[in-house]
Amino acid sequence: EARLRVLSGIQPTADSFHLGNYLGALRQWVRLQDTHDTFYMVVDLHAITVEQDPKVLRQRTRVSAAQLLALGVDPDRSALFVQSHVPEHAQLSWVLECLTGFGEASRMTQFKDKAAKQGADRASVGLFTYPILQAADILLYQAHAVPVGEDQRQHLELSRNLAQRFNHRFGKTFVVPEPHIVKDTAKIYDLQDPTSKMSKSASSPNGLIELLEDPKRSAKKIRSAVTDTGREIVFDPEGKAGVSNLLSIYSALTGKSIEELENSYRDKGYGDLKKDLAEILVEFVTPFQERVKSYLDDISELDKVLARGAEQAREVATRTLAVVYDRVGF
Ligand code: ADP
Numbered sequence: 001e002a003r004l005r006v007l008s009g010i011q012p013t014a015d016s017f018h019l020g021n022y023l024g025a026l027r028q029w030v031r032l033q034d035t036h037d038t039f040y041m042v043v044d045l046h047a048i049t050v051e052q053d054p055k056v057l058r059q060r061t062r063v064s065a066a067q068l069l070a071l072g073v074d075p076d077r078s079a080l081f082v083q084s085h086v087p088e089h090a091q092l093s094w095v096l097e098c099l100t101g102f103g104e105a106s107r108m109t110q111f112k113d114k115a116a117k118q119g120a121d122r123a124s125v126g127l128f129t130y131p132i133l134q135a136a137d138i139l140l141y142q143a144h145a146v147p148v149g150e151d152q153r154q155h156l157e158l159s160r161n162l163a164q165r166f167n168h169r170f171g172k173t174f175v176v177p178e179p180h181i182v183k184d185t186a187k188i189y190d191l192q193d194p195t196s197k198m199s200k201s202a203s204s205p206n207g208l209i210e211l212l213e214d215p216k217r218s219a220k221k222i223r224s225a226v227t228d229t230g231r232e233i234v235f236d237p238e239g240k241a242g243v244s245n246l247l248s249i250y251s252a253l254t255g256k257s258i259e260e261l262e263n264s265y266r267d268k269g270y271g272d273l274k275k276d277l278a279e280i281l282v283e284f285v286t287p288f289q290e291r292v293k294s295y296l297d298d299i300s301e302l303d304k305v306l307a308r309g310a311e312q313a314r315e316v317a318t319r320t321l322a323v324v325y326d327r328v329g330f
């Protein structure tokens, strides 16, 4: 029986993935390989919507791929590739841009937020059309499901609208993708400001755990995470945001339920919880970093894996684009 197809991508815009990326998204990518037909990509086309250094981008793209492999993306079970290696993304994107209303694109709130941060004159047209490229990414593979967080809902809605619009005007061509909302995925918060989400653009570097930083540094950040003045270790995101965040991370890394953790820390203090979690984190990242290093020690092999992934992706992408080009009159 044919498996449903899933597609997801991550931007190579940081030197390392962070714990939020892993526990909130990438862990799910790995699991979905058991049940779905999976396409995963490093989205370097999206990465140039903000100014980039070419050398840094090339390096980050490889390091991103190495991290995905080290986290468990298996190139024998998933097509793992780099977006720019598949020219059909940009080609389909143009066709979809011509089907998107200017007003419709202008309503994307993420652009408004990002453009406001950069200053309207500095924001590129690429940043503006980014969600349309994202639609092309998805529709090219006829993906049924797209694992998304809350922040991507509006963009996925645009992808669905474009698929339906194209199908209506030119005949059934695209699968209309559904959001794949993952129930047990953790939302991870900043360790120093546990009411805002952990992010690569964190205001304090001590709030962010980067998977490739020195594990000793990560351990120290956990041990100095902000908690409240109380003593009880209970999961209460409203009243005890810091402790609850640590419990979420602990639970996600060990598979132990929050209840189980509350019980085992009943007679212990915050210090014990942090010390144990710091150790658990070190035990997770140390072998992960060794695996990343070994992938990066053999760049030619890594590039071969990515070339094979791009070939698998293009098998599907060229087929979709050929139908699209024919239907629009090319
Ligand atoms: P950032 O927010 O650091 O810029 P991205 O937007 O590049 O990270 O996120 C890549 C993926 O990681 C997305 O699927 C997003 O939902 C997930 N993600 C990012 N930060 C977190 C977090 N703090 N908790 C859970 N998931 C997260």
Ligand code: NA
Binding pocket: none
């Ligand atoms: Na983000």
